[in-house]
Amino acid sequence: MKEVMSFLVRRCYSLKHIQQAHGLMVPRGLDEDNRLLSRFIEACSCLGFSNYAYSVFTRIRVPNIYLYNTMIKALPPSEAISVYNKIQVAALRPDTYSIPFVLKAVVRLGLAAVGIGRQVHCHSIGTGLDTHVSVVTALIHMYSSCASVSDARRLFDGAAFRDVALWNAMIAGYAKLGDVDTARHLFETMPLNNSNVISWTALIAGYAQVNRPTDAIMVFRRMQLHNVQPDEIAMLAALSACAQLGALHFGEWIHNYIQKHGFRELVSLNNALIDMYAKSGNIRKALQVFHSTKYKTVITWTTMIAGLALHGLGTQALDMFAQMERAKIAPNDITFIAILSACSHARLVETGLCYFNIMVSRYRIEPKIVHYGCMVDLLGRAGYLQEAKELVRQMPFEANAAIWGSLLAASNIHGNDELGEHALQHLLMLEPQNSGNYSLLSNIYTALGRWNKSRMLRKVMRDNGVKKMPGRSFIEVNSRVHGFIAGDKSHSEGDRIYEVLYKLFRQSKLAGRPQQDCGELLEFDE
Structure with missing residues (x-):
């Protein structure tokens, strides 16, 4: 009967099924079987009914540590920590699963929960579990995620073993915090036969995260030379780097690899390919990948709309949004950033205002500062400078550098030195060392023949120690990206x-x- 019940629990896919399965278990006394109950709790959690699972758990007379672990894993962070604290009350001893599970809950709570993580660390020492590889690895991950990388490194250096999981946790910890140089140094000191795809991927993703795409691609290529097969996460990071650089040929190589090794059904990779092709200048290929993607999520549609907007194809982007609505895919706030950007590039002011209103009235999406920034850019590009300035004054946010930068750029396009000066005054407080802001206003003065003001502005720039940032350029030759400054x-x-x-x-x-x-x-x- 247990085997039959276990089979039924695994086939549950609604609350009604969960309740029916529970109803079969209770009269037969199967609700006293901890192993079966553990599978039942897992089923509840997978379907999003963790509250129901917890109500069942609280009625169990003698739960064992295996059941506690399952419950900790299934619950939201705060409740998971609460259940962990009850283990000692139940006169049980946590095992090598309990502590990693509760530390994952600590990580989900964020930086403020590092104190709880330290308490769990102390508890692991008291129970003698602090020397187990899974516990030490989880502690390193917790400290790194809570921005206490020095504590993580002390654990790593003090460990009596060097398991690959330990190396990976420490490398990933540095990479996630943006310290990719230390992550790279640690990676280079790692015995090569100990590294695996996770080690390489942590480094590639770290470089992509801190906007060092050339390094990300170099590490990805080196991984190929060592015959390490990339996984989904490695390819996502590499495609992100290709998109940043516009490395079309290398992105095409990854695309071929995806098709050859059976990854083509992964929606995340298709989304990344659409983004890469669009940002690398091949919008037709981006559309091909989009149309060949069977299961399109809101991210798929949004990425394609953003790609069309990037190429100045505003009308096609709006048509794509209409198709998205017909497919009954609800847009999110990122979708409307893409839509408003498309309207801005096409200078469709009335259409942009309409979509800005639809976002609130139809989809109940509260505009963020980035949406107001899109509207300021839309009005400014189209020459509605006073309307753009008034929108900045009325919006419920303090204008950031991006918004004042949009106004300054619009002033440059339409030769409005008064608004340009107003925008620059704010930008000097927000970005005092950004030479581009000075250059834009200087260009306005020059275009209007106000040479004295242009010279004075450049003098102010020199007196304030603002250095003109050198231009950068990238070119891809034989799948290798070269950068020039x-x-x-x-x-x-x-x-x-x-x-x-x-x-x-x-x-x-x-x-x-x-x-x-x-x-x-x-x-x-x-």
């Missing part, structure tokens, strides 16, 4: 690059075009 001549192929530039210079001179110093050809402006 204005004025930097340290590239390994620098001599050959200059040789080609001199040839171009001579051809330009022979063709009667205006002469330009070859060194200036590498000065990529902002």
Whole structure:
């Protein structure tokens, strides 16, 4: 009967089924079987009925540690910690599953819960479990996630063993906190035969997270040379790096790998491919991936709409949103950022205002500051400068640098020095060292023939120690991404690059075009 009941519990997929299964268990005394109850609680949790599971748990006369562990794993963070605290009250001893499970609950509570994590750590020492690999690994993960990486490192250095899970937890801890250089150093000291796909992925994801896409791609390529097969997370991080760099050829290689190794049904990877192709300039390929994706989520639709908006295809983006509504996929706040951006690029002011209102009236989505920023950008691009300024004044948020930057950019487009000065005053308080803000207002003065003001502004810039950020450029050659910074001549192929530039210079001179110093050809402006 237990086997039959276990089979029925695994087939439950609604609250009614859960209640029926429970109704069969009670009169037969099967609710006293802790192992069967554990499976029942797991079924409740998977279906989102953790409250029902807890009500059953509280009525169990003699729950064992296995049942406590299942309940800790199933409950939301605060309730899970509460159940863990009852283990000692029940005269039971936590095991090597109890502590990792409760530490996961601590991580979900965030930085403020590090004190609870320390108490669990002390408890693990008192019970002698602090030397077990799963417990030490969970503690390192907890401390790293709660921004106490120094505590995590002390545990790592003091461990009497060097299990791969321990290395991975420490590398991932540094990477998640943005300290990718330390993560890389630790990775390099790790015995190569101990590393696995998780080790490599932690480093790749870390580089992508801190906007160092070139390093992310280099590590991904090196992983291939060591015959480590990437998983879904590694490919997502690599595709994100390709999107940042516009590394189309390498992104296509990952796409082929996905198709060849049976990952094509994973929606997350399809979403990442759409984003990569759109940001790398191939909107047609992005649309192909979109249409070939069988199960489209709100993220799939939103990514495609954002890609169309990025390419200035505002009308097509709005058509895509209409298709999304017909498919009965409810948009979220990110979808409306994409929609408003599409309206801005296409300068569809009335349409943008309509969607801004629909977001609230139809979908009950409260506008965030980023939505107001989109509206300011929309009005500003279209030349409605006073309306944009009034919207900034009326919105229920303090304007940030992005919004004042939009106003400054709009002032530059439409030659409004008064509004530009007003925007710059705010930007100087928010971003005092951003040279681009000064440059925009200087351009406005120059365009209006106000040379004295332009010179004065550049003097203020020098007096305040604001340095013009050098322009950056990337190019992909043979699946390798090369980065260039204005004025930097340290590239390994620098001599050959200059040789080609001199040839171009001579051809330009022979063709009667205006002469330009070859060194200036590498000065990529902002």
